[in-house]
Amino acid sequence: xxxxxxxxxxxxxxxxxxxxxxxxxxxxxxxxxxxxxxxxxxxxxxxxxxxxxxxxxxxxxxxxxxxxxxxxxxxxxxxxxxxxxxxxxxxxxxxxxxxxxxxxxxxxxxxxxxxxxxxxxxxxxxxxxxxxxxxxxxxxxxxxxxxxxxxxxxxxxxxxxxxxxxxxxxxxxxxxxxxxxxxxxxxxxxxxxxxxxxxxxxxxxxxxxxxxxxxxxxxxxxxxxxxxxxxxxxxxxxxxxxxxxxxxxxxxxxxxxxxxxxxxxxxxxxxxxxxxxxxxxxxxxxxxxxxxxxxxxxxxxxxxxxxxxxxxxxxxxxxxxxxxxxxxxxxxxxxxxxxxxxxxxxxxxxxxxxxxxxxxxxxxxxxxxxxxxxxxxxxxxxxx
Ligand SMILES: [Mg+2]
Numbered sequence: 001x002x003x004x005x006x007x008x009x010x011x012x013x014x015x016x017x018x019x020x021x022x023x024x025x026x027x028x029x030x031x032x033x034x035x036x037x038x039x040x041x042x043x044x045x046x047x048x049x050x051x052x053x054x055x056x057x058x059x060x061x062x063x064x065x066x067x068x069x070x071x072x073x074x075x076x077x078x079x080x081x082x083x084x085x086x087x088x089x090x091x092x093x094x095x096x097x098x099x100x101x102x103x104x105x106x107x108x109x110x111x112x113x114x115x116x117x118x119x120x121x122x123x124x125x126x127x128x129x130x131x132x133x134x135x136x137x138x139x140x141x142x143x144x145x146x147x148x149x150x151x152x153x154x155x156x157x158x159x160x161x162x163x164x165x166x167x168x169x170x171x172x173x174x175x176x177x178x179x180x181x182x183x184x185x186x187x188x189x190x191x192x193x194x195x196x197x198x199x200x201x202x203x204x205x206x207x208x209x210x211x212x213x214x215x216x217x218x219x220x221x222x223x224x225x226x227x228x229x230x231x232x233x234x235x236x237x238x239x240x241x242x243x244x245x246x247x248x249x250x251x252x253x254x255x256x257x258x259x260x261x262x263x264x265x266x267x268x269x270x271x272x273x274x275x276x277x278x279x280x281x282x283x284x285x286x287x288x289x290x291x292x293x294x295x296x297x298x299x300x301x302x303x304x305x306x307x308x309x310x311x312x313x314x315x316x317x318x319x320x321x322x323x324x325x326x327x328x329x330x331x332x333x334x335x336x337x338x339x340x341x342x343x344x345x346x347x348x349x350x351x352x353x354x355x356x357x358x359x360x361x362x363x364x365x366x367x368x369x370x371x372x373x374x375x376x377x378x379x380x381x382x383x384x
Pocket of ligand 1: 206207208209210315316317
């Protein structure tokens, strides 16, 4: 504890470093009884630029979406001598069906092989919509797959997701994507680990490559943790409730975060954990079907605390916030932990940014892609 305190104080001193964090918008921090309290800052006038980016107009509906149906299907899945019922809709993808099956069987989607003799190999294509396959309600299929013990480091054969979203995409306003969101809000109940705090903003954090290098190996997972994680969360917690959202299973999230000491840290609390089942598949005319993290799921369940105005999400994959682009900040991925853990300063700098914007009434008016420019601009202003 004493060691952590001294680390936090060191970190705060770094934040105070006039080079990194000029006095003209300085943050004074008192450290008392293990919790950072009492943040003051002077007014700093103009805040960055309001983004003019729009997600672009909805393109003409493609062949896939024209055949979409919202009809609910009840399917029977036989696995390991037992029968399971799953409910899906015609505009869900095969990947979504597998996630539903995972919910009841605990067999990871990538380990599932779905068999149904009338459909041949169509169930092997995760991107297909169920409405494109002649599935009928009450249909019985067989699943082959085994429950895999969760590992802290992802299996090497898992393909790496390449974030190729370098342009605005036309996804946010598609009606079919809005409908899916409504269903997900009903299906996924966020369990609070600690109560939401009135007046706090919300910080949503990805894990892999954001807080942790999940591709490297180490004797101790702490060697793969992004530097300054605990110190940054301690400081951010004074202004933000913190949720962690990862595209893996809840078991793996709890394992990772537990091993890193995030879940029982004396200096901050985690409000909630969200896993891959909270993600929503969205359709894009140009990118096909993929899963993303829609913050609307959180806003709908805690409307008295969180909204698009007070939420910010850090993720190394821009595609994850394609449905709420004004609330997402693309963090530089933390890879090759052994080579980079002595030099990576990303969380320190982002914590400065979080504090700098914490008093704003509407975070969604900022362009988070300019976050570094924002802090540099503050520096220049202080020099001038
Ligand atoms: Mg990630």
